Amino acid sequence: MKRKRDRLEIIHDILHVIRQKGSGIKPTHILYKSNLSHQMLTDYLSELIEKSFIIEEVDKKGKKFYVLTDKGFNYLSEYKLIRDFADSYGLG
């Protein structure tokens, strides 16, 4: 049985899903791929916007979509390092 994901891992999974899409992704697509409840995803997306990992944009039809910022890309590239450090000291 897969162990419960911690905060850092969930953030990684959400950013990874957004990066995979490349040009911007809708909230429902993130919901399907991230394996989170609607409420949890909403909370995480708010946190990621507040902390500048992603930005929320609106397309011509008025639909919201999300794009990674440099900070978000940086998190993904440094994830192994973050993971090792957090696991050592139980900071997840």
Added chain:
Amino acid sequence: MSFANFSPKWFFGFDVALEFIFAIILVAVALFGFKIYKSTSQRYIKYFSLAFLFIGISYIIQSIFNYFMLSKLNQAICIMIKLQSVALFNLYGMYTHMLFMTIGLVILVYMSFKMESKKPLWLLMIISLLAIFFSYNPLYIFFLISSVYLIFLVWHFLENYLKNKTTNSLIITVAFLFLFFGNVHFAFSMQHNIFYVVGHILELFAYLLILMNFLTIKKNEKKKRSA
């Protein structure tokens, strides 16, 4: 009174050097932690880094004041700042070390609780500092309280190891266990000064393990970048 009063004469200077090494290791890990915090914006990482920084500063203070005592510079400084008693100067050093170390340990313990509210942090801080600074034997109370905090930290890191089962988490658990035993020995150093030496040696093992963990993580980072 100062910590160096508990040192055997042959150990003078070694304690200064060791405390300085401990400070370097702690500050290095703290700065690395702040870099990780910049990437993650996760508050527990910020608290962790802050805690290590405070503990590192406490060792710098201890090292400096022990050096002043060893080199008799404390007498010259007292004259310079017009302080009447060298013992009072040494006492300031001891209290400042205890203040920073206690703050660092309290922040670490608070971080391990993973609580949203900051009230427990302030409560632990106030109670610990009041107990230490208003006690008839502040040094003994300081070692007692810090031992309690260290055993809670060992518990936290042990739970972390049992959850993650990584070598790094095991190294940190063992490191903090050495810190706990080192701290207990310092409490006994008021009765016999050999415990002061043993305490320093146990702390050396602990901080070398923390350094080893830090260098392993940095090495993996370099490997990944070059790949």
